[in-house]
Amino acid sequence: MFSRPQAFLCSVLWLLVAAAAPVLANQGPLVEVVQAEKTLVRDELITFGSLRSDESVMIRPEIPGRLAALHFREGQSVEAGALLISLDDAIARAELAQAQANLSLAEKSHQRVQMLFKRGASNAQALDEASAQQQAARASLALAQARLDKTRIHAPHDGVLGLRHVSPGDYLEAGQDIVNLEVLDPLKVDFRIPQKAVSQIRLRQTIEVSLDAYPGERFRGAIYAINPRLDEAGRSQAVRAHIDNADGRLSPGQFVKVLVILAERPDALVIPEEAVMPVGEQLLVNLVVDGKVELREVRLGKRMDGKVEVREGLLGDEVLISAGWQKVRAGMAVRSKVVEPAP
Structure with a gap:
């Protein structure tokens, strides 16, 4: 049994609840x-690809010879035309001196025959032979100079050198690998798209690249080349894009996830x-x-x-x-x- 105050309190609470119920309802x-x-919101095509150097060349000698000197450090940045390799040029210089002497003699002989021909003391055949010998001597000099020039190897373009495969004193064969030269800014992104998405890809289309080395980051680029022929085995199309790498954080050979931006609705x-x-x-x-x-x-x-x-x-x-x-x-x-x- 409730006391009189408790019973009164309960009655008041019941009345309040009953009054509030219709309001809540x-x-x-x-x-x-x-x-x-x-x-x-963006429509994206997701695929995978690899980073490549914008230009990549293996420095090799065109003629055989002993490696006299290396003029670079491994991993060094070089400019186009920088001297990289010097081969022993003793024989090439001797051949050049001999060609210069032969040309001097041929020119003097040609001058004498030409003078005699004007005086009538020589015939046209002798003049033609002297002229031919002079031209042959000039060609020999040009050949000797070219051989001497090939003993010095220069960088074909700006880039970063890799690791060398030779040491000073080595005898190099023509075409032997010396060091690779890479252009790292910009980089190429090579990837493939399936046949069903070929119609959605176009030049200058924006892409974004992500990789495990930089989680949460995306690097933007643009498509600049599309192979017009599809691969018959996989029925896919090869696509190539450029991506900026001014800070040098990306490296050729890295495996990347590629997002091709098909459409954007801001x-x-x-x-x-x-x-x-x-x-x-x-x-x-x-x-x-x-x-x-x-x-x-x-x-x-x-x-x-x-x-x-x-x-x-x-x-x-x-x-x-x-x-x-x-x-x-x-x-x-x-x-x-x-x-x-x-x-």
Whole structure:
């Protein structure tokens, strides 16, 4: 049994609950609501590829000879025309001196025969022979000079040298590997796309590259070459892009994930995926308009992590029910709890 004060308190509480019940009933169920957000949405084609030097050349001698001197350090940056290798040029210089002497003699002989021919003391055949010997001597001199020039090897373009394969004093054969020279800025990105996506790829299309060495980072580039012929074995098309590497963080040979940007919509409407209500073949969302539920059919686009793009059906200023729409129906009054969208 309750005491008189306790009984009075219970009566008051019962009256308060009874009075509040119709008010709560009129307000309707509590639902969570969000507003559609505008954000960048991109259609992407994901594939994989490799980084390559923009230019890559193996420095090799064109003539055999003993390696006299190396004029570079491994890993050094060099400019076009920088002297890299000197071969022993003693024989080449001797051949050049001999060719110069032969040319001097041939020129003097030609001058004498020409003088005699003018005086009538020589015939045309002797003049032709002297002229031919002079031309042959000039050709021999040019050949000797070319052989001497090939004892000194210069960088064909700006770049970074790799690791050398020889040492001073080695005897080198023609075509033997000495050191590689790489152009590291920009870099090439080689990748392949499947046959079904060929029509979506075009020149100057933007790509983004990511790799395990730099988690969470993306490096942008652009397509500059597309192989017009598909690979018959894999039915794929080879594509090549350029990517800036001014800071030297990327290296040739790295395996990369490539995202080809097919389309960008900077102001696309995005809503939580759980706000969409499938009804048969229709896709509906529940809006809160003047405190009551209103149904709206929508057409969806790209799906992302927990979110989906709305292509048609919304203007962007609507308030949508994201949680609790299962317990409401069109025209019902509801109480709203605003939920901040997830980042």
